[in-house]
Amino acid sequence: MKKKRPSLKDIAEVLNVSTTTVSFVLNGKGEEKKISKELIAKVEAYLKEINYKPNLVARSLRTGSTRVLVFMVEDISNHFFSKVGRLIEDISYKNDYRVLFCSTENDLKRTQDLIHLFHERQVDGFIIVPPLGIEDDIKHLMEHETPVILFDRKIPSLKTDYVVINNFEGAKTSTKHLIDSGYKNIAYITVDLDQGQMQDREAGYRAAIEEAGLNEITLKLPFNTTAVTESREKLKNFIKEHSNIDAIFFATNYLSQSGLKGIHQIDPNLINKLGIISFDDSGFFEMYSPTISAFAQPIEEMAEQLMRIMLKKLKEKDTKPEYLTLKGTLVARESSQPKTTKL
Amino acid sequence: MKKKRPSLKDIAEVLNVSTTTVSFVLNGKGEEKKISKELIAKVEAYLKEINYKPNLVARSLRTGSTRVLVFMVEDISNHFFSKVGRLIEDISYKNDYRVLFCSTENDLKRTQDLIHLFHERQVDGFIIVPPLGIEDDIKHLMEHETPVILFDRKIPSLKTDYVVINNFEGAKTSTKHLIDSGYKNIAYITVDLDQGQMQDREAGYRAAIEEAGLNEITLKLPFNTTAVTESREKLKNFIKEHSNIDAIFFATNYLSQSGLKGIHQIDPNLINKLGIISFDDSGFFEMYSPTISAFAQPIEEMAEQLMRIMLKKLKEKDTKPEYLTLKGTLVARESSQPKTTKL
DNA sequence: TGCTATTGCTGAATCGATTTAGTGTGAAAC
DNA sequence: GTTTCACACTAAATCGATTCAGCAATAGCA
Numbered sequence: 001m002k003k004k005r006p007s008l009k010d011i012a013e014v015l016n017v018s019t020t021t022v023s024f025v026l027n028g029k030g031e032e033k034k035i036s037k038e039l040i041a042k043v044e045a046y047l048k049e050i051n052y053k054p055n056l057v058a059r060s061l062r063t064g065s066t067r068v069l070v071f072m073v074e075d076i077s078n079h080f081f082s083k084v085g086r087l088i089e090d091i092s093y094k095n096d097y098r099v100l101f102c103s104t105e106n107d108l109k110r111t112q113d114l115i116h117l118f119h120e121r122q123v124d125g126f127i128i129v130p131p132l133g134i135e136d137d138i139k140h141l142m143e144h145e146t147p148v149i150l151f152d153r154k155i156p157s158l159k160t161d162y163v164v165i166n167n168f169e170g171a172k173t174s175t176k177h178l179i180d181s182g183y184k185n186i187a188y189i190t191v192d193l194d195q196g197q198m199q200d201r202e203a204g205y206r207a208a209i210e211e212a213g214l215n216e217i218t219l220k221l222p223f224n225t226t227a228v229t230e231s232r233e234k235l236k237n238f239i240k241e242h243s244n245i246d247a248i249f250f251a252t253n254y255l256s257q258s259g260l261k262g263i264h265q266i267d268p269n270l271i272n273k274l275g276i277i278s279f280d281d282s283g284f285f286e287m288y289s290p291t292i293s294a295f296a297q298p299i300e301e302m303a304e305q306l307m308r309i310m311l312k313k314l315k316e317k318d319t320k321p322e323y324l325t326l327k328g329t330l331v332a333r334e335s336s337q338p339k340t341t342k343l
Numbered sequence: 344m345k346k347k348r349p350s351l352k353d354i355a356e357v358l359n360v361s362t363t364t365v366s367f368v369l370n371g372k373g374e375e376k377k378i379s380k381e382l383i384a385k386v387e388a389y390l391k392e393i394n395y396k397p398n399l400v401a402r403s404l405r406t407g408s409t410r411v412l413v414f415m416v417e418d419i420s421n422h423f424f425s426k427v428g429r430l431i432e433d434i435s436y437k438n439d440y441r442v443l444f445c446s447t448e449n450d451l452k453r454t455q456d457l458i459h460l461f462h463e464r465q466v467d468g469f470i471i472v473p474p475l476g477i478e479d480d481i482k483h484l485m486e487h488e489t490p491v492i493l494f495d496r497k498i499p500s501l502k503t504d505y506v507v508i509n510n511f512e513g514a515k516t517s518t519k520h521l522i523d524s525g526y527k528n529i530a531y532i533t534v535d536l537d538q539g540q541m542q543d544r545e546a547g548y549r550a551a552i553e554e555a556g557l558n559e560i561t562l563k564l565p566f567n568t569t570a571v572t573e574s575r576e577k578l579k580n581f582i583k584e585h586s587n588i589d590a591i592f593f594a595t596n597y598l599s600q601s602g603l604k605g606i607h608q609i610d611p612n613l614i615n616k617l618g619i620i621s622f623d624d625s626g627f628f629e630m631y632s633p634t635i636s637a638f639a640q641p642i643e644e645m646a647e648q649l650m651r652i653m654l655k656k657l658k659e660k661d662t663k664p665e666y667l668t669l670k671g672t673l674v675a676r677e678s679s680q681p682k683t684t685k686l
Numbered sequence: 687t688g689c690t691a692t693t694g695c696t697g698a699a700t701c702g703a704t705t706t707a708g709t710g711t712g713a714a715a716c
Numbered sequence: 717g718t719t720t721c722a723c724a725c726t727a728a729a730t731c732g733a734t735t736c737a738g739c740a741a742t743a744g745c746a
Contacts (some may be wrong), residue, residue, distance in 0.1 A: 002738035003486050003487055005487065005734050007731090007733080008732065008733060009733090017636045017695080018697075019732090020695075020696055020698095020734085021694090021695065021696075023733070024735095025397045025735060026733095033692065033694085034692085034693055034694055034695080036693085036695090037469065037697075052461075052733080053459065053463050054463070055465070055731085055732050055733065056463045056733090057400055057403045057464060057731090057732080057733090058404050058407070058701090058733040058734090059732080059734075060400045060730090060733090061398075061401050061404050061505070061700095061701050061702070061733075062734045062735085063701085063734070064701075064702070066400070076420070077419070077420045079420075083421045089740075091546045098460060100443055101419075101444060101445075110600070115395065117441060119396075120396050120398065121400060122398070122399075122400050184746095199697085212723070228499055250472045257626075257630055260630055261629065261630040262498045263631070264632040264634070265629075268633065270414075271632060283600075284630075286633065287600055287601070287603055287604040287607070287627075287630075288607075289603070289607040289611055289614060289631075291607070292608075350701090350702050350703080351702065351703060351704095352703090360725080360726085361704080361726045361727075362703080362704090363726055363728095364724090364725065364726075366705085367705095367725095370704085370705095376724090377722085377724055377725080378721055378724070378725075379723090379724065382724085382725085397702080397703065398702050398703065399703090400701090400702080400703090401702035401703040401735080402702080403731095404703075404730095404733085405704045405705085406704080406729050407731075410728090473731070482701075559717075593708090652712085662706075
């Protein structure tokens, strides 16, 4: 049979006090509200005895706050996002906030649904990796004074805080690293999304290639999570057609992962002849054989900055937005070492 | 400046009707409640015009239902769990439920916190991969008539529904597959958890080895997410000490992933000499070089069954619990093929 | 003694929806 | 001519917390 959870009213009746008193004690405001020590002790003892848990839905309705934040990224199972998410969760916990995670899959409709769902449930703040076309929905949140921080990508038309990395520098550094390892024909594999961060990475690649007087070799694959196999076939054909390629720079870690599979399918030994580097690190990369080099984003710093800004915004409304562009670091592993000895 | 969200009351005042009427129309009960077609049309038009979204916190307080389910697994970034989660989300969506995902990390305290957090927020149902020691908290949920379904593992003392696979058969089949491929010295790598499913897998391995008249070679690593490196060192030493091993059966996919890294560290070419199979598939396995064989759980079927049972329990209370043990399938890839040609 | 201040507590409004129990009107039934 | 009933709608209670406004009793002070 169903147990009814006791309400403040039930407790007040048992103890012969008012719900107000119980509520004050429950929220630790007993002293402040001049409740006598004896009564505080009595109420606290009873609360503990029955292991009372307040109904948070009722509390939220009254206070207008849920103490819940939402972390909305492209794909929460992606190493980069899940690491940042985990750190954010820890910081939130210490500040008595809970975090809900969800994946947008870069799908506008899905993201809009999620934003509205959570907004209707009165969550207190959003950290979002914004897909293209989401401006209006985010503006809508901002009009209701719900804190929103953009992450990984910025949207120029939105005057709200963001935390991103310097994609241009990162891509340039990575490309240079391949060049320094002796590679001459470096292909750049990216997705055909008009997102700012992707354009910056491409520009970074181009800059390094031009400075070194090499030739650009670029392939843009369709961004479409359902057609992964098709994408990989295109990549395989591209590699076969450009037999002079001696290195590949993948613009994101999921491209790399699919790409490595394609390379393996062409020839299990091909991976040992190519220089490889990926933008964004992945747990997968240090387990692969050979281990894969990557340009890693500063995960801890990003999480700390995101939460610092979020907590600030939750405390005081109408703060000036902060625009943060952080630096990443190159993680050189086996895949980007000179291969001349093996050839 | 802050926009206040309109409430039903505001709308009722503007339209000069009662909040009751607006609520009926909002919930599509207009006809049933004998509201005239004209008035329904007028209210609907206005609701659409201002793009009214009800306050779901208030609705939940009144109805006692949030239309939210929780999917609580060991690690949501694990391929197996994230796949099942995604399918569950789709089915839920079609039935007007939302799903929240979270990771227990097999940590009792963390899991308890999460269960209480969501219970206090009145979520409608739980699908849980239960860590050891969680019985009482789950019993507590059941006493409050909150539907709970166990997944991946069962807890004998709990009379609630579960969906698991036949771990014994799966492990036996996998081991036999290695034997059939000609391997003679098959090591079994597992974790030192007293969980039923792990014991069943080990028993399956043992049964196949005994039937074939081979020798058991078993290594139990400590389950400890923070000491991955240490674990891997133990594994490496184990492999070095047992130089006669020609195949390895990993009891879970995360063990395999760490194990593959260890094998690579010992010698990049070692992987091509060993037969490898893993319990639980992973996206990583078909990308690895060589591709890794695995015993895969029936992901679609599990998601469908879980949601079928959940929806049934949400509709009618006091249903008889269902105990489902499904079958998995062997996915033979490169890593478990005979290696005799290469030696 | 009379006045204000403080202490210690409570009644009732409130958040924004849902839902029960009606209310007033006009037409049909007897 | 009264009763009944369907229709079209509404007032008010309700969910379970928080919180404002206020009350009675005692203390402090002149």
